[in-house]
Amino acid sequence: MIEREGAAGKRGNRIEEAHAEWREKILEPRIKRFNLKESPTRFHLPPGQGEESFLQKVGFPGQYPFTAGNQPFDYWQAYAPDAARLGYRPDWGGSGKVGKYGGFGTPEDYRDYLFRMQSMGRMGGPNIAFDLPTQCGYDSDSPYAAGEVGRVGVAIDSFRDFETVYEAYTGGLDIDKVPSNFTINAPAAVIIAMYAVLAKKRGIPLEKLGGTPQNDILKEFIARGTYIFPPRPSMRLFRDTCVFCTRRMKSLNINSIGGYHMREAGASRVQDLAFSLANGIAYVEAGLEGGLEVDQFAPRFTFNAFGGSMEIYREIALQRAARRMWAEIMKERFRAKDKRSMMIRQPITAHIGCISTTLARPLNNLVRAVIGGMAAGMSGGIPGAFPPFDEPLGLGHSQEAVQLQLDATRIMIYEAKVADVCDPWAGSYFMEFLTDEIEEEAASELKKIETMGGAVAAIENGYMQRAIAKSAYERQKAIEAREDFVVGVNCFTGDNEIEVTVNRVVEDTYDAKLLTTAEDRQKKKIQELKRQRSSRAVSRSLSVLKTQAGLEGENLMPAICDCVEHDATVQEICDALRDVFGEAQPVKI
Amino acid sequence: MDQQGKIRVLIAKPGLDGHERGARVVAFGLRDEGFEVIYTGLRQTPEQIVNAAIQEDVRVVGLSILSGAHLSLTQKVIEGLRRNRADDVLVLVGGVIPDADRTALKDMGVAEVFTSGVRIGDIAALIRLHADAVPVQVQP
Amino acid sequence: MERSWEDLIQAMRQGSVRALSQMITAVENRETGWHEGMKAVYPFSGSACVIGITGSPGAGKSTLTSVIARRMAEQGLSLGIIAVDPSSPFSGGALLGDRLRMQEISTLPGIFIRSMATRGSLGGLCQAARDVTRILDASGKDVILIETVGVGQDEIDVVRASDFVMLVLFPGSGDGIQVIKAGTMEIADLFVVNKADRDGADEMASEIAAMLSLCAFEDRPVPQVVRTSALNRIGIDELMSVLTGIVRERKKRRLPGSDEVREEILELVEREISRLVRQDLAKNGRLQQSVDLILAKKSDPYTAAARLLPLFVRSSGACSGQEGRP
Known part of the structure; x- marks a missing residue:
């Protein structure tokens, strides 16, 4: 034993000596020869870890600290050959699966679209995009909604609207059979309440409802901007949904904690990781404050893709560091025992982010997406090519782009067999080094936030918002100064290069004519609703909500469900809460 | 450095779209190009934007829109400026703007449309060109 | 023109x-x-009441300014708001972000908001703010609020253009009394402890009150200390009653004191001299000659100044040093 340690120590010294010699004799002369300040590549030494350290820091897939992956293999890998033989298209969904993300116009417009898609064999559960007025808690007849109704998603003003969309989901696609995804944050409690009320009306037990509401309000303050109430009452609403879902809707995920949006907004890799962890910690604390045990609810947290750059090695390391850090936080800090509480569950993992795509020679984005897919496949995720190459054109994804995206993913899975090895870089000098490096930097950033008082405080004082705005600007400057290179944007743009055009048929999805009239139709429906419903019941339920909102300990979900059931509108519910909570203030950058 | 006669620029995000990256980057960039940038932040109604442009007496209004609502929102801002006899204000639009809408925006009176990949130096150059070419017109 | x-x-x-x-x-x-x-x-000009609002970043000045402006507008007063932010010393540009929190009130009738960059000290920020204040005043505004970050000389300058200065502080910022800069404390006529819903607000307020009791305020009343929370609408009524009193008093007073007038004349003269001197020295190249000599270690700034001074000052006075001349 002593001898072995001695040997290891000696070996460590010898490697370091050799490394010094290598720097002096090989590296430095070469840097000099090319007149560089530093080497354009990095070579990493063995991290000086013995077996103990490997087991502690990497371990086996499916075991703490999950550096090597959540599972030895994922469910899709079990069915991969079958999916190939059957020609399964994930974008078309299938019963029991989440369908394609979408939403536009009025609920009627979107419902009819869904019927049309289903008649073409495109199944899958609701995956609903809401329009901006709904996301910000305004009805379609609000002055703030002008021009925005039904544009980036479907307009939902009341439970009736919600019910209308769900007319497309009955029988084999009923809500106890397919999961629902809601990209909704500030008014998440209202949408979750609508889901619950729908189940009640359909006579379906709440615990049978599956799916995921995004319900990640903190990153709205940091990155995406669709907030309503100030951070603290927003967290109270999160707490109430967390407790309600845990107790009543046991199959529903509670949230989807996103690094993705922060990264798109400019966050660096380390900020992405540190801020997501800080937000995650705040959500765990909210659940605990609601009187739950950590293992009751933490297994139902999901994450929304850490990632968003072309730097393949570092993106792989990021996934590994993220899994390890979250596992440690949950186990050591929150004393979780259930390993599902310690896992970062996310539908997609590494990816390049929309921010890496370019408008110039857009077909290059396919190559870029494949590199993101490689990173995902080599770090415990589906090797998915994301996004479709025509993303930056701003016209919706064409059939061709979606086809190529799918094929790229298939080629990575079936031909290149990218994901056939779990954590293929484990034990590699440089990957362990990069993983440690990212972990260290993220830990120190996280510590900074904790010193301020955690994620909520770091949002209130504007730290996180300013930090990512600064990072975004640094990135822009680096591109403009040509310190970072983007092919076709700031290099290789000369006369020798040619523009590559592509045929592109946009899927005939959303009828533009419907969009122009959506606002008026939706406004008429609100008037009609307000005539038909019992205004007495509405004001009574809203006033109960208001009273309870003033009582910090009260769980608001039952009161919100009551408002929804009496056909109070989304804005009326949010206004009642605005009266008590106030509204979020923008932060000066 | 000329401390006097700074060119003042308003950067605003009309509508409910909350994607602020581009607007902030341009605001920082134009500050570093020597302009005085008034940043109004998210969720601005066209009325608020026009009002701010007049009160701040800016030479340039930059609108950042990624929600697809660019045509109607820009139209309202331009109409508002005209109503206030401030049509010498240069209107720029940035965001995710399909090629087809670029022409429509320019027909409306937008001087230039900037999409992903633009250099801040180019935006600054355009603003300086405008400031030199169009003298301040005072209409009491 | x-x-x-x-x-x-x-x-x-x-x-x-x-x-x-x-x-x-x-x-x-x-x-x-x-x-x-x-x-x-x-x-x-001369009839508006000018209130300076200053305090460290993050104290909630803009939000508080918004609340005050809205209340005053409801009382039928018309308002001009000047929001000052620093210019970048590198580019000369500025990012003026105070409107961000005031946009909501910016469309209320009678309210006019103007963002202003410090533009270096060359132009004389105090004078510029005073000028803008006067223009707003002449346009018929009843009250003018000047909001500025209380971290530098510029800001102290700005508030000199005010009739009344409100210093906004907040607990838990490490913003204890000991770190309030000398000079900032003296200029304040009212202390506002904002974000009073947070821990430490009461302690902070009593600390300030205790400290004020030790100071001598010969020619003016001892500043009051008010606790507010702009977001939760706490203490706003009390703050408004103080401010309304100020506005009323000011309407009675009208005329500035002779010290103020004297200072302003001197400042205008000084600025103009400074501008002319700079203009002249830049033109004839003598300044650059002196700089080159100093950099070559053949002279020093004192000698250079003494040599240049007689170009502008004819009568010998205290500043026309003869030492070091050949």
Whole structure:
């Protein structure tokens, strides 16, 4: 034993000596020869870890600290050959699966679209995009909604609207059979309440409802901007949904904690990781404050893709560091025992982010997406090519782009067999080094936030918002100064290069004519609703909500469900809460 | 450095779209190009934007829109400026703007449309060109 | 300049917002003949109450300013708000972000908000703020609020243009009394402990009160300490009653003291001399000669200054040093 340690120590010294010699004799002369300040590549030494350290820091897939992956293999890998033989298209969904993300116009417009898609064999559960007025808690007849109704998603003003969309989901696609995804944050409690009320009306037990509401309000303050109430009452609403879902809707995920949006907004890799962890910690604390045990609810947290750059090695390391850090936080800090509480569950993992795509020679984005897919496949995720190459054109994804995206993913899975090895870089000098490096930097950033008082405080004082705005600007400057290179944007743009055009048929999805009239139709429906419903019941339920909102300990979900059931509108519910909570203030950058 | 006669620029995000990256980057960039940038932040109604442009007496209004609502929102801002006899204000639009809408925006009176990949130096150059070419017109 | 200042001032006084904002631009930019413009403005000024609002970043000044402005507008008062932010020392540009929190009130009738960059000290920030204040005053505003970050000389300068200064602090910022800079404490007529819903607000308020009790305020009342939470609407009534009192008093007072007038004249003269000296030295190249000599270690700044001074000052005075001359 002593001898072995001695040997290891000696070996460590010898490697370091050799490394010094290598720097002096090989590296430095070469840097000099090319007149560089530093080497354009990095070579990493063995991290000086013995077996103990490997087991502690990497371990086996499916075991703490999950550096090597959540599972030895994922469910899709079990069915991969079958999916190939059957020609399964994930974008078309299938019963029991989440369908394609979408939403536009009025609920009627979107419902009819869904019927049309289903008649073409495109199944899958609701995956609903809401329009901006709904996301910000305004009805379609609000002055703030002008021009925005039904544009980036479907307009939902009341439970009736919600019910209308769900007319497309009955029988084999009923809500106890397919999961629902809601990209909704500030008014998440209202949408979750609508889901619950729908189940009640359909006579379906709440615990049978599956799916995921995004319900990640903190990153709205940091990155995406669709907030309503100030951070603290927003967290109270999160707490109430967390407790309600845990107790009543046991199959529903509670949230989807996103690094993705922060990264798109400019966050660096380390900020992405540190801020997501800080937000995650705040959500765990909210659940605990609601009187739950950590293992009751933490297994139902999901994450929304850490990632968003072309730097393949570092993106792989990021996934590994993220899994390890979250596992440690949950186990050591929150004393979780259930390993599902310690896992970062996310539908997609590494990816390049929309921010890496370019408008110039857009077909290059396919190559870029494949590199993101490689990173995902080599770090415990589906090797998915994301996004479709025509993303930056701003016209919706064409059939061709979606086809190529799918094929790229298939080629990575079936031909290149990218994901056939779990954590293929484990034990590699440089990957362990990069993983440690990212972990260290993220830990120190996280510590900074904790010193301020955690994620909520770091949002209130504007730290996180300013930090990512600064990072975004640094990135822009680096591109403009040509310190970072983007092919076709700031290099290789000369006369020798040619523009590559592509045929592109946009899927005939959303009828533009419907969009122009959506606002008026939706406004008429609100008037009609307000005539038909019992205004007495509405004001009574809203006033109960208001009273309870003033009582910090009260769980608001039952009161919100009551408002929804009496056909109070989304804005009326949010206004009642605005009266008590106030509204979020923008932060000066 | 000329401390006097700074060119003042308003950067605003009309509508409910909350994607602020581009607007902030341009605001920082134009500050570093020597302009005085008034940043109004998210969720601005066209009325608020026009009002701010007049009160701040800016030479340039930059609108950042990624929600697809660019045509109607820009139209309202331009109409508002005209109503206030401030049509010498240069209107720029940035965001995710399909090629087809670029022409429509320019027909409306937008001087230039900037999409992903633009250099801040180019935006600054355009603003300086405008400031030199169009003298301040005072209409009491 | 094609238009006459009189036309512009008349339009502004008749309520043209565009004329008002263009008048401010012309004077702020020190456009040719700006003195004439200010001369024409001056007789119309002198009736508005000017309140300076300062405090460290993050104290919630903009939100508080918004709340105050809204309340005053509800009382039927018209308001001008000047929000000052620093210029970048590198580019000379500025990012003016105070409107961010005031946009909501910016469309209320009678409210005019103007963002202003410090533009280095060359232009004389205090004078510029005073000028803009006067223009707003002449346009008929009852109250003018000047909001500025209380971290530098510029800000102290700005508040010198005010009748009344409100210092906004907040607990839990490490913003204890001991770190309030010397000079900032003395200029305040009212201390506001904002974000009073947070821990430590009461302690902070009593600490300030205790400290104030030790100070001597010969010619003015001992500053009050008010606790507020702009977001939760706590303490706003109390704050408003203090401010309303100030506005009422000011309406009675009207005339500035002779010290203030004297200082302003001196400042205007100093600025103009400074401008002329800089202009002249830059033109004839003598300044650069001196710089080169110093860099070559053949002279020193004191000698250089002593040599240049006689170019501008004829009578021998305290500043015309003879030492070091050959």
